[in-house]
Amino acid sequence: MRTCPLSIPALALLAAMSAGLSLPAHAAEYSVLDTAQSSISFTSKQMGVGVDGRFRKFNAALNFDPAKPGSGSARIDIDLSSIDAGSPDANDEVVGKPWFDIRNFPTASFASTGVKALGGDRYEARGKISIKGKSQEVVLPFTVKPSGDSAVFDGSFVIKRLDFAVGDGIWSDVSTVANEVLIKFRFTATTSRPAVKK
Amino acid sequence: MSHTQPGLPTHYTRTAILLHWLMALMIIAMFGLGLYMTGLKLSPQKLQLYSWHKWAGVSVFVLAAFRLVWRLTHTPPPHPAGMPRWQQIAANGTHHLLYLLMIAIPLSGWLMSSAKGFQTVWFGVLPLPDLLAKDKALGDLLQGVHQALNLGLATLVLAHIAAAIKHHLVERDGVLARMLPFLQDKR
Ligand code: HEM
Numbered sequence: 001m002r003t004c005p006l007s008i009p010a011l012a013l014l015a016a017m018s019a020g021l022s023l024p025a026h027a028a029e030y031s032v033l034d035t036a037q038s039s040i041s042f043t044s045k046q047m048g049v050g051v052d053g054r055f056r057k058f059n060a061a062l063n064f065d066p067a068k069p070g071s072g073s074a075r076i077d078i079d080l081s082s083i084d085a086g087s088p089d090a091n092d093e094v095v096g097k098p099w100f101d102i103r104n105f106p107t108a109s110f111a112s113t114g115v116k117a118l119g120g121d122r123y124e125a126r127g128k129i130s131i132k133g134k135s136q137e138v139v140l141p142f143t144v145k146p147s148g149d150s151a152v153f154d155g156s157f158v159i160k161r162l163d164f165a166v167g168d169g170i171w172s173d174v175s176t177v178a179n180e181v182l183i184k185f186r187f188t189a190t191t192s193r194p195a196v197k198k
Numbered sequence: 199m200s201h202t203q204p205g206l207p208t209h210y211t212r213t214a215i216l217l218h219w220l221m222a223l224m225i226i227a228m229f230g231l232g233l234y235m236t237g238l239k240l241s242p243q244k245l246q247l248y249s250w251h252k253w254a255g256v257s258v259f260v261l262a263a264f265r266l267v268w269r270l271t272h273t274p275p276p277h278p279a280g281m282p283r284w285q286q287i288a289a290n291g292t293h294h295l296l297y298l299l300m301i302a303i304p305l306s307g308w309l310m311s312s313a314k315g316f317q318t319v320w321f322g323v324l325p326l327p328d329l330l331a332k333d334k335a336l337g338d339l340l341q342g343v344h345q346a347l348n349l350g351l352a353t354l355v356l357a358h359i360a361a362a363i364k365h366h367l368v369e370r371d372g373v374l375a376r377m378l379p380f381l382q383d384k385r
């Protein structure tokens with residue numbers, strides 16, 4: 001997708017005028033993921049105690065311009081085999097059938113259907129999460145902090161693992177491993193056009 | 199408690215006796231639980247047992263700390279007259295090491311848990327701070343330390359029990375009876 005180099009500053013100016021507010025100086029479309037500065041981590045509760053984990057491999061196709069959040073979009077695909085669930089034992093366990101069953105469902109994904117500005121640097125993305133063959137509509141709140149040519153997208157939300165049959169059978173007893181899992185994401189993305197240094 | 203002699207007591211305080219047997223039972227149960235739970239395949243039951251082990255282990259630590267204070271403020275009865283010098287040294291050394299291990303084993307368990315990234319929350323209510331950051335190599339090392347200290351404890355306890363039985367059956371000097379009052383009454 002190519003855009004006329006003039007269109008983005010022009011739109012930003014237009015938006016700034018119509019909003020009557022000062023906008024980030026670098027209003028621009030952030031769309032190139034900086035994987036080294038991005039992460040998807042999660043906290044589950046085992047016997048009431050938080051245990052941290054993360055996904056080492058994922059891809060996030062982001063398109064977001066703070067000047068026109070409504071046309072932003074995101075598609076995130078997580079390679080579930082890259083999970084670190086907190087311990088070697090847990091890593092062996094969670095790829096198996098009762099949990100993610102990665103042989104049949106190797107990826108989990110999120111695809112946005114719309115983005116809404118909530119004021120300040122806060123936004124929310126609506127969309128669909130798909131895990132283990134089950135999908136659910138979700139609303140993900142996030143903040144955007146632009147700096148220079150890049151912006152940091154930060155957010156967290158809670159999902160219920162049993163809605164996706166993650167941790168079936170003996171593990172469905174939520175007094176041992178809680179149903180709620182806190183998912184935290186941080187994406188750093190840069191503008192797609194060659195950086196215009198000031 | 200009445201100590202008839204002004205200088206040295208003739209028996210252990212009731213508190214010392216209660217703590218001795220309560221902790222002996224707890225520690226032996228903990229030892230069995232530790233061996234059993236580590237052999238299990240990952241399951242909710244395993245996670246529960248690990249938590250119980252950690253909760254009970256922290257309880258042992260709290261009791262041990264109290265017991266140490268009690269011991270330092272309450273003189274135990276002296277060794278029986280005529281007990282060979284080497285046996286006195288061995289008995290004192292064993293007792294000191296047992297106290298040390300009752301403190302060191304729970305500490306090593308707590309630090310191991312921190313290094314493995316599993317915080318200890320006593321009875322699911324009181325979170326103990328994680329003094330160590332998550333570090334797999336360190337966690338594995340501390341697991342080895344916990345194991346080694348437990349092996350030391352098991353060895354010492356076996357020697358300790360053997361000595362107690364020998365005092366009772368061979369020397370017949372009342373050493374076991376002063377820790378087990380019901381034996382006293384039968385004399
Ligand atoms: C007097 C107190 C304790 C005793 C007698 C004890 C004994 C044991 C024993 C015998 C094992 C099995 C060792 C092996 O074969 O790997 C074990 C494992 C373990 N202990 Fe303890 N323990 C005590 C206190 C604690 C405490 C306070 C904690 C943590 C707060 C703790 C955490 C653990 C953990 C996490 C393991 C499993 C290590 C693994 O994954 O292999 N223990 N304990």
Ligand code: HEM
Nearest residue numbers: 221222225226269274293296297355358359362373374377
């Ligand atoms: C985990 C198990 C045990 C631990 C950690 C332990 C620890 C101790 C300690 C630290 C003392 C010294 C008390 C003091 O002077 O302050 C002691 C005394 C004693 N223990 Fe144990 N004990 C254990 C099990 C047993 C068992 C199973 C027996 C009996 C067969 C036993 C018999 C005795 C006796 C008779 C004394 C008194 C020794 C004396 O008066 O000099 N203990 N024990």
